[in-house]
Amino acid sequence: MRLSRYFLPVLKETPSEASIVSHRYMLRAGMIKQSSAGIYSWLPLGYKVLKKIENIVHEEQARAGHMAMLMPTIQSADLWRESGRYDAFGDEMLRIKDRHDHEMLFTPTAEELITDIFRSNVSSYKDLPLTMYQIQWKFRDERRPRFGVMRGREFLMKDGYNFDLTKEDALHAYNRHLVTYLRSYERMGLQAIPMRADSGAMGGDDTHEFLVLADTGESEVFYDSEITDLTFGDRAVDFDDVAQCAAVMEEFTSRYARTDETHDEALFMQVPEDRRRTARGIEVGQIFYFGTKYSEAMGATVQGPDGKVVPVHMGSHGIGVSRLLGAIIEASHDDKGIIWPEGVTPFHCGIVNLKTGDAEADAACQALYDSITALGLEPLYDDRKMGAGGKFATMDLIGLPWRITVGPRGLKNGVVELTSRRTGESEEMPPEQAVLRIAQIYGKAA
């Protein structure tokens, strides 16, 4: 993509309504635009990152055999009356009437609808286990939408639902989701710590939230610092292996880590003092096991191997897809702008032409652009006719992890400059070498 043709409405001024850094940078980098309180348009740069996050989620769900599907945003109130949540959701639910005076609503989550799909189609244990998920817009009429996409009213959520014959099977699904989430967040460059939490409007006793530590987080958290040493890495997990998934769950949740909702000071005091931490965190996901709460209320049953008809055991599992952009920026930025982790960066590298219009510089940039594109990667080429300072400022603000700078002076010596956004370190090298380095960074064969 050429920057001269890209829609990137960068703001010079810091918008006054943005009180935290991720919100400021998302507005300044032209990623989002508010349309009403807590409701945003996703401009091209923001939308690109949103799609990268979605892709990671899809890939990791597929690995576990979970099936993608899509349910409507507008749902009938009748279904929600069956579970009792039409009233329980209160003012957070956006209620709508159609022309026939039917009560409808904009989905804040989808336990009811998926349970309805299940009960209409499944009646035997032989069709279990079953896990389906969607990535779909949700609406919650939050009392205080704030911090941009972090606490929106309309927001994008990955919501998955498992149906199992027994509690044990459903707990395996719970563990399986924990594994997929750990890997997903790490691929986004984040450490998200599972913490025992409260189940709130979803119900059930077993629930963990995934928290990214950040001073601007809305949750207060208490944990044993040993958990921050854990990484999931590149482990191969057999998702059918119940013991293996349970072992990962045990490893990542056995140390003290709780949100303020479930914090137990006496238990916390048993953590050695030098490892006790109190901090703030951003909730980027939550997993639930709620047993037969919805299946009993809505008649979602199967015939078991013994011929008895029983309600299925369920859980639901959410990732805050749009919130993740904010969380990633909170965790990865400096005073010049965003620093995207390679896994979610909107463009793989920037190419800055220091002298647009100079035949040699133009040709060298075009050659770099073509080689990098041929690798299956996307460069953003700043071909605008303006000074170097402004070009560097834009690149730093939008946070591409790598920048190749091309100018007539370097080209005389046969070199361009490769700069890491994270460390600020630059290295001169021939253009072919720079392409090779970019290929290596993104695991492409040059």
Ligand code: P5A
């Ligand atoms: C799990 C999936 C649920 O709704 N039902 C289906 C369950 N869980 S949850 O914790 O309430 O939401 C899941 C994740 O969505 C994000 N989230 C939000 N993101 C932006 N703005 C909001 N107002 C908002 N509310 C929830 C969070 O990341 C949460 O973990």
